[in-house]
Amino acid sequence: MSVLYSLRDVTVRYGSRSVLAVNELDIHAGEVLAIVGPSGAGKSTLLRLLNFLQPPTTGALTFEGMTFSPGRDVPLAVRRRVTTVFQRPVLLKRTVESNVAYGLRLRGQRDSAAAIDATLEDVGLGGLAKQPARTLSGGEAQRVALARAMILRPDALLLDEPTANLDPYNVGLIEQIVARLNREHGTTIVLVTHNVYQARRLAQRVLFLLDGREIEVADTHTFFEAPKDPRTGAFVRGEMVY
Amino acid sequence: MIDGFREAFSLIIGGDSQLVEIVLLSLRVSGIALFISTVIGIPLGALLGLARFRGRRLSVALVYTGMAFPPVVIGLFVYLMLSRSGVLGSLNLPWIPRLFTPEAMIVAQVIIAFPLVAGFTMAAVQGVDPALRLQVQALGASRWQTTWAILDEARVGVIAAVVAGFGGIISEVGAVMLVGGNIANQTRVLTTAIVLETNKGNFGLAMALGVILLSMAFTTNFIILRLQGRSFDE
Numbered sequence: 011m012s013v014l015y016s017l018r019d020v021t022v023r024y025g026s027r028s029v030l031a032v033n034e035l036d037i038h039a040g041e042v043l044a045i046v047g048p049s050g051a052g053k054s055t056l057l058r059l060l061n062f063l064q065p066p067t068t069g070a071l072t073f074e075g076m077t078f079s080p081g082r083d084v085p086l087a088v089r090r091r092v093t094t095v096f097q098r099p100v101l102l103k104r105t106v107e108s109n110v111a112y113g114l115r116l117r118g119q120r121d122s123a124a125a126i127d128a129t130l131e132d133v134g135l136g137g138l139a140k141q142p143a144r145t146l147s148g149g150e151a152q153r154v155a156l157a158r159a160m161i162l163r164p165d166a167l168l169l170d171e172p173t174a175n176l177d178p179y180n181v182g183l184i185e186q187i188v189a190r191l192n193r194e195h196g197t198t199i200v201l202v203t204h205n206v207y208q209a210r211r212l213a214q215r216v217l218f219l220l221d222g223r224e225i226e227v228a229d230t231h232t233f234f235e236a237p238k239d240p241r242t243g244a245f246v247r248g249e250m251v252y
Numbered sequence: 253m254i255d256g257f258r259e260a261f262s263l264i265i266g267g268d269s270q271l272v273e274i275v276l277l278s279l280r281v282s283g284i285a286l287f288i289s290t291v292i293g294i295p296l297g298a299l300l301g302l303a304r305f306r307g308r309r310l311s312v313a314l315v316y317t318g319m320a321f322p323p324v325v326i327g328l329f330v331y332l333m334l335s336r337s338g339v340l341g342s343l344n345l346p347w348i349p350r351l352f353t354p355e356a357m358i359v360a361q362v363i364i365a366f367p368l369v370a371g372f373t374m375a376a377v378q379g380v381d382p383a384l385r386l387q388v389q390a391l392g393a394s395r396w397q398t399t400w401a402i403l404d405e406a407r408v409g410v411i412a413a414v415v416a417g418f419g420g421i422i423s424e425v426g427a428v429m430l431v432g433g434n435i436a437n438q439t440r441v442l443t444t445a446i447v448l449e450t451n452k453g454n455f456g457l458a459m460a461l462g463v464i465l466l467s468m469a470f471t472t473n474f475i476i477l478r479l480q481g482r483s484f485d486e
Contacts, residue, residue, distance in 0.1 A: 061390050090392035100387040103405055113391040158391065168390075 013072075014039040014166060014198050015060060020069035022055050022222075030055045030222040032069075037166075042192050042199040044213035044230075046206055046245070052222035053202040057168045060200060062089040074165070090117060093164045097171035099155035101143035106135065106154055109143050113162045122161075129161045133187055149180030156184060160191060166198040167191065173208065185212055206246055210234055218242050260460035270437075275464060278441040281354050282422045285361030289417050293366040294410060297373025298399055302385075315374070318367025323360075323420075327427030330360040334431065352433040357441070360427040365417035372416050376409025377402050415473055422469055442468075 015037040022030040030052040037043055037060075045053050058064045059071060062084040071078045073092075078084050093113065101109050110126050130136050133153040138146070143154060152172060159167055169188065173181040189212060191197050203209055209216050209230070216233040218225045218241075226233065226242045237243045263271050300312055334341045334351045341351065349355030380402050388401045403410055425443035432439035434448060442465045449458040 058386075063386060063389055086392070086394055089389075093392065094387075094390040096383065096387060096390075098383060100381060100383045102384075102401070112388075116388075116392050116394075116397050162392070 012039045013037070014074060016072040017059075018070050018072075020059065020066045020071060022052070022059065022064070023067045028222055030059075030066075032056070032224050035217070035224060035227065037198065037200060038215075039165075039198055040192070040196045041215060042188075042201065042213045044201045044203060044209035044216045045219060046203060046209050046216060047219035047225075048245075049204065050221075051219040053219055054170055055222075056219070057094060057170050057200065057202055060166065061092050061094045061168055063094075090162075091165045092168065093159045093162055094168040094170060095152075095155050095159050095172050097174050099148075099151040101146075101151055101154060104143060105139065106130070106141050106143050106146070107139040109154055110157045110161055113158055117162075125161055129157045132160065132190075133157045134183060149176050149183070152176060152180065152184065153187070156187060160187075163195065164197065166200060169199065169201045169203075171202055171204065174204070181208075188212060206234075206248075218245060220245075255456045255459070257459070257463060259456045260463040263457075263460050264464065271461075271464075273437060274440055274442055274445050274461075275468070277354065277439075278422065278443075278465075279468070281357045281428070281441060282361060282418065285358045285365055285421055286414070286418050288358070288362045289365035289369050289421075290414055292362075293369025293413065293417065294373050294403070296366070297370040297410075297413065298377055298403055300370065301374040301377035302399060302402060312374070315367045315371045318363075319371045321364070321367070322426070323364050323424045324426030324430065326363050327360050327430035330356065330363065330427070331430050334359070351431060352435060352439055354432070354439060357428045357432040357439060360431045361421040361424065364424060364427060365421045368420050369413045369417040372413030373403075373406075373410050376406035376413060379409060380405045411476060415476055418472060418476075419469065422472070423465070 013036045015035075017032050017035040019034075020030065020032045021028060045056060047053055055064075059066055062078070065078070065080050065084075068080060073088065076088065102112060107126050107130070110129060111122060114120075114122050114125075127136070127139065130139055133156055135150060135153055135157070138150070143151065146154065152175075156172070167188075172188075173184050176184070185208065188199060188201070192199050199212075201209070201212060213230050215227060215229050217227040218233070218239075220241060226237055226239045228237065233242065234246055237246065296315070300308060300315065331351065332338050334349065334356055336342065336351075340348050349359055384402060384405060385398055388398050393401060423443065425447060428439070428441055429444050429447065432441070432444065434440050434444040440448075442461055446458050446461045446465070449455075449461065
């Protein structure tokens with residue numbers, strides 16, 4: 011399995027406060043990697059690094075063979091191969107279809123009506139193309155945000171607590187869509203969640219972060235059934251004290 | 253009052269050539285000044301609202317002061333700068349407008365309007381959800397595309413900024429009176445004509461001019477709002 015991302019001795023510090031310190035982490039092309047951990051563990055910071063939205067303070071981040079050190083600007087073309095869906099869907103004050111088209115238009119692509127219709131069908135919002143985005147329910151809005159990311163066919167799709175605010179029906183829908191995207195298009199998925207059950211349902215590997223450090227990364231079965239680190243076991247069983 | 257409306261009506265219907273000239277000059281001076289103010293004010297407002305740099309607080313304070321500055325004082329300032337013995341006027345350069353010309357009036361109106369456009373634009377972009385910036389960058393927006401997306405989200409406020417700028421100058425009298433001089437057929441605009449006719453005791457004509465000014469302001473604002481109608485319907 012080829013490596014999509016590789017992090018070596020990556021740290022992120024705000025002033026004197028260290029929020030992330032990852033010694034070694036490889037993310038494989040085509041996998042679903044879940045990142046779990048309590049809030050403040052550095053999960054969202056790690057995702058921002060992976061989307062090149064913020065540089066590491068020290069260390070090297072390699073993406074498809076290109077290595078980016080702190081001083082080096084990441085070209086727009088590289089950043090455009092990755093995208094993130096955040097916990098709260100920030101939709102533009104436009105119609106649903108214009109939101110879905112937004113990323114494509116940033117890349118200078120127009121005439122994408124067929125792709126937009128197909129993607130909206132994929133997320134179960136086929137009839138809502140012309141609706142103003144702000145009239146949608148929370149679950150619908152998050153599915154529009156997902157469609158807006160999926161249509162870009164990113165190499166990596168980063169999901170930052172994508173279902174944290176949603177009802178079980180929408181959680182189920184979004185998990186299905188994400189699993190299908192990974193299966194059918196081989197999109198690498200990095201899913202940040204505090205919900206270990208969701209990690210278990212979706213991921214092939216799970217990374218446990220605590221206070222900005224990687225405690226354990228293992229395939230999902232091992233992670234849940236036979237974790238090496240006692241803290242992982244405690245977190246999985248819901249006994250984590252923090 | 254009613255006489256004023258009647259006179260306004262007959263003047264408009266009659267197409268009085270002097271009146272047409274005054275209206276066209278008002279529109280030309282304030283239109284050009286508004287255009288320049290928008291070109292300066294929107295980027296300045298976006299910069300002040302979105303970027304963090306040294307001197308930002310001071311710049312914001314200056315813009316806010318500019319928004320509240322009495323136009324007549326700006327007129328006085330421009331007058332002193334452009335007069336023959338003034339700092340700029342004495343240079344005698346071809347691109348520096350002379351006093352008592354429409355160009356001098358445009359300069360004064362730009363100084364009045366651009367802080368209004370910049371200040372309201374700044375407030376509008378600061379009102380946009382801060383998470384939007386990260387989201388559009390995550391979707392692949394360049395720096396310019398990000399700024400554009402934020403301005404677009406704030407469009408209702410940005411349009412209001414332009415409307416405020418227009419309102420500030422089309423109705424302004426002190427500065428254009430000082431730097432323009434209210435010269436018939438040259439620098440007489442609606443507001444200065446109203447002052448003159450009132451002083452002469454021609455209240456009917458003054459009222460008529462006022463009615464025309466009011467309907468011009470209304471029509472212009474209506475057109476600006478219609479141009480962006482979808483943002484209000486959404």
